[in-house]
Amino acid sequence: MLKGKVALVTGASRGIGRSIALRLAKEGASVAVNCVARTAAADSVIAEVRSANGQGVVVRADVGVATQVESMLECVIRELGPIDILVNNAAVYRPGDLSNFDYSQMEAMTRVNVDGMVYLTRAVVSGMKDRRFGRIVNLTSAAAFGTRVSGTTFYAATKAAVVALTRRFAMELGPYGITVNAVSPGFIPTETSIRNRTPTELRSFVDDLAKVTMVGRVGSPEDIAHAVAFMVSPKAGFITAQVLTVDGGRMDYISHP
Numbered sequence: 001m002l003k004g005k006v007a008l009v010t011g012a013s014r015g016i017g018r019s020i021a022l023r024l025a026k027e028g029a030s031v032a033v034n035c036v037a038r039t040a041a042a043d044s045v046i047a048e049v050r051s052a053n054g055q056g057v058v059v060r061a062d063v064g065v066a067t068q069v070e071s072m073l074e075c076v077i078r079e080l081g082p083i084d085i086l087v088n089n090a091a092v093y094r095p096g097d098l099s100n101f102d103y104s105q106m107e108a109m110t111r112v113n114v115d116g117m118v119y120l121t122r123a124v125v126s127g128m129k130d131r132r133f134g135r136i137v138n139l140t141s142a143a144a145f146g147t148r149v150s151g152t153t154f155y156a157a158t159k160a161a162v163v164a165l166t167r168r169f170a171m172e173l174g175p176y177g178i179t180v181n182a183v184s185p186g187f188i189p190t191e192t193s194i195r196n197r198t199p200t201e202l203r204s205f206v207d208d209l210a211k212v213t214m215v216g217r218v219g220s221p222e223d224i225a226h227a228v229a230f231m232v233s234p235k236a237g238f239i240t241a242q243v244l245t246v247d248g249g250r251m252d253y254i255s256h257p
Contacts, residue, residue: 009033009089093155129176
């Protein structure tokens with residue numbers, strides 16, 4: 001389905017990003033796996049790709065630094081070829097709500113979650129425009145639409161910005177054959193999302209969230225990878241400016257009665 005395409009997945013050394021990279025490679029894409037520091041984990045992703053006769057490369061860069069983004073793209077193009085698919089997955093989460101959030105942590109989230117997406121998108125679209133083809137998928141979050149889960153207030157603000165920018169970028173890039181969409185995961189147990197919880201606390205938290213989904217379970221990284229694979233496929237060429245919610249039918253969104 002993606003044979004001959006080159007995909008760059010940011011924050012792909014673990015969790016959701018790792019699953020996305022492996023899924024796109026399975027579909028035939030050559031995959032660039034971005035990481036900041038976890039090079040050993042990123043190397044293991046590429047090793048798995050190559051063991052299945054796929055092609056890939058690890059590219060280390062902080063997506064929140066424009067100069068590093070430019071260097072990363074040069075490396076990907078040199079090693080794999082022009083980028084056809086961009087998956088903006090890299091993100092930073094700092095917990096807190098209005099009463100207890102250390103607002104100095106906001107800059108770190110904005111720099112990666114929002115600025116990083118902008119830097120990457122601006123960097124890849126020139127080539128996509130020339131080829132009149134491109135697929136961009138941004139990872140947002142159920143938090144962006146307001147859930148009852150505490151500690152996500154300011155993280156949600158950065159992910160809401162991702163939704164707004166997805167739609168604006170889609171409007172601007174559509175005439176060039178470039179689609180821009182977002183995938184909004186529900187709760188996915190990953191290293192980031194389960195951090196600072198004891199095993200007992202985690203079981204209770206997961207059980208609680210499973211009860212407020214229509215399908216009665218939390219998600220997996222593979223659930224998100226399936227959605228992204230569809231969004232970047234040839235079959236999704238008439239879909240843009242959309243947010244695909246992959247949350248098992250959660251029912252704990254904040255709303256008026």
